[in-house]
Amino acid sequence: MTTLPIEALGLGLRPTHYRDILAATAPPADFFEVLSENYLRTGGRPMRMLDRVAERFPVVLHGVSMNVAGADPVDRAYLRELRALQRRCGARWISDHLCWTAVDGVHLHDLLPIPYTETAMRHVAARVRRIQDELEQPLVLENPSTYLQFAGADYGEAEFLAELVRRTGCRLLVDVNNVFVSGHNHGFEPRSWLRAIPWQSVVWLHVAGHTVLPTHRLDTHDQPVGDEVWRLHALAQRLSGGRPTVLERDDAIPPLAELVTELRRARRPRPAAARQEVPT
Amino acid sequence: MQRWFAAVVTHRGGAAAGVRAAARSGLAAPAIAAVGPTGFRRAARVRVYADAWFVRLREVLGGDYGALRSWLGERAFGRLARAYLAARPSRHPNLNCLGAALPLFVGRALPGDAFAAALARLELAVTHAFDAAAEPELSPDALASVPPARWPRVRLGVGASVRLLRLPAAVVDYHTAWRAGEAPRGARVGQVTLCVWRQDDQVRQRELARPAGQLLRRLQRGLPLRRALDGLPTSLPIDAWFAQWRADGLFTALR
Numbered sequence: 001m002t003t004l005p006i007e008a009l010g011l012g013l014r015p016t017h018y019r020d021i022l023a024a025t026a027p028p029a030d031f032f033e034v035l036s037e038n039y040l041r042t043g044g045r046p047m048r049m050l051d052r053v054a055e056r057f058p059v060v061l062h063g064v065s066m067n068v069a070g071a072d073p074v075d076r077a078y079l080r081e082l083r084a085l086q087r088r089c090g091a092r093w094i095s096d097h098l099c100w101t102a103v104d105g106v107h108l109h110d111l112l113p114i115p116y117t118e119t120a121m122r123h124v125a126a127r128v129r130r131i132q133d134e135l136e137q138p139l140v141l142e143n144p145s146t147y148l149q150f151a152g153a154d155y156g157e158a159e160f161l162a163e164l165v166r167r168t169g170c171r172l173l174v175d176v177n178n179v180f181v182s183g184h185n186h187g188f189e190p191r192s193w194l195r196a197i198p199w200q201s202v203v204w205l206h207v208a209g210h211t212v213l214p215t216h217r218l219d220t221h222d223q224p225v226g227d228e229v230w231r232l233h234a235l236a237q238r239l240s241g242g243r244p245t246v247l248e249r250d251d252a253i254p255p256l257a258e259l260v261t262e263l264r265r266a267r268r269p270r271p272a273a274a275r276q277e278v279p280t
Numbered sequence: 281m282q283r284w285f286a287a288v289v290t291h292r293g294g295a296a297a298g299v300r301a302a303a304r305s306g307l308a309a310p311a312i313a314a315v316g317p318t319g320f321r322r323a324a325r326v327r328v329y330a331d332a333w334f335v336r337l338r339e340v341l342g343g344d345y346g347a348l349r350s351w352l353g354e355r356a357f358g359r360l361a362r363a364y365l366a367a368r369p370s371r372h373p374n375l376n377c378l379g380a381a382l383p384l385f386v387g388r389a390l391p392g393d394a395f396a397a398a399l400a401r402l403e404l405a406v407t408h409a410f411d412a413a414a415e416p417e418l419s420p421d422a423l424a425s426v427p428p429a430r431w432p433r434v435r436l437g438v439g440a441s442v443r444l445l446r447l448p449a450a451v452v453d454y455h456t457a458w459r460a461g462e463a464p465r466g467a468r469v470g471q472v473t474l475c476v477w478r479q480d481d482q483v484r485q486r487e488l489a490r491p492a493g494q495l496l497r498r499l500q501r502g503l504p505l506r507r508a509l510d511g512l513p514t515s516l517p518i519d520a521w522f523a524q525w526r527a528d529g530l531f532t533a534l535r
Contacts, residue, residue: 043413045481065373103282148325151311187316
């Protein structure tokens with residue numbers, strides 16, 4: 001498994017780019033983030049392409065169906081499949097989201113919000129510990145974009161994540177775009193959110209584009225990253241001392257070269273000292 | 281809270297109808313905080329999730345069943361997707377499994393449209409072939425190494441990607457034209473046996489003579505060669521079929 005240098009720039013691996021990634025003479029990115037579920041229960045071209053990409057580049061796994069905060073039992077079969085996928089592609093980390101995705105055995109395939117209460121904290125922390133025991137490694141959790149919050153919260157989202165790290169030793173994936181979108185939708189200050197995060201536990205960052213609607217902002221990943229999100233990303237880099245960044249694009253996906261150009265905006269000056277790596 | 285949310289988000293009539301239905305069912309509605317932009321009201325916040333849920337899953341089904349979507353048209357396909365998701369909610373973390381029961385569902389939901397049900401069966405076979413576990417093809421050397429006296433007892437393993445279908449020829453023609461991005465041509469009449477499989481990462485299909493389909497299906501069931509050939513006239517070009525199937529990579533094991 002490969003450790004990621006703090007200045008590493010990554011792209012979300014998308015099927016439309018397989019050919020260009022593998023044919024590129026210069027590496028289009030330092031690493032790729034793999035959508036876990038796209039490579040579970042499939043044995044054809046997707047697996048072959050993933051094998052070839054993973055031979056040449058470090059990869060990390062990023063899932064959407066772990067149901068981290070769900071009320072259903074932890075899905076051990078799913079976790080075993082994830083571990084097998086991780087072994088196959090040598091992924092350094094397994095990540096998912098602070099949300100729930102299924103109830104009573106029905107999967108909603110969306111990142112659904114949780115109340116930031118002490119009761120929820122105890123529930124989620126117990127599940128994260130259980131998941132980490134199954135995976136035999138720290139889980140990396142991302143802050144999702146949310147569109148509603150529940151009344152009666154004991155924590156803000158950032159404080160909830162910080163406390164979860166303290167109780168479980170999990171790691172964090174800070175999606176800067178999600179901080180911005182949720183901040184707008186819930187009226188909190190994204191810069192304060194970033195300052196409340198325990199940066200020593202953050203493994204990498206996400207940037208993506210979102211859609212501006214008359215009443216709210218929608219996390220759509222269908223356009224370039226906005227300037228306000230890049231400014232927030234710069235703050236995250238200053239606060240963290242530098243973390244790898246992944247550019248996500250899931251709709252209206254442009255040619256690889258265009259994404260590579262956009263990704264370069266995330267580059268910060270390399271530290272003069274020897275190569276630094278993200279704490280493990 | 282999660283049960284209320286799921287009931288509302290997945291309701292066939294949309295989020296507002298879902299809220300009313302959840303209340304009738306006695307599910308306690310969670311208290312949603314009044315924070316953020318004043319124009320972004322609580323009902324609209326819930327609707328974001330409900331709309332995203334349906335659009336995402338409809339698009340997944342539309343990706344797997346593109347020809348069916350084209351055949352039914354956008355509105356009818358949307359209605360079908362709504363009804364299917366209500367009847368067969370996703371029970372697996374992987375969206376690859378979402379549309380597995382759609383062909384059966386189409387047969388029941390659209391009893392007057394046998395064409396749609398057959399088209400759905402064909403598209404499910406393509407999806408299965410695409411996702412089937414990778415297996416090495418049986419090499420010509422492995423086949424050549426079998427002593428002639430052993431052939432009657434040999435069982436040939438057929439690859440997991442191989443699907444055999446009996447379909448109206450018009451359905452195959454429609455699907456072929458749709459895949460090529462062409463307008464449907466004058467359709468043939470009658471039924472055909474179609475073999476769908478994956479080779480070199482490409483999903484392929486080939487029409488088979490009906491007895492060839494019967495033979496391949498028997499091999500798929502694991503019958504030894506002698507029993508698989510039972511009742512087939514010796515005049516059939518069986519050697520040529522086997523040569524084609526070997527070249528197509530349909531065989532993966534020799535037992």
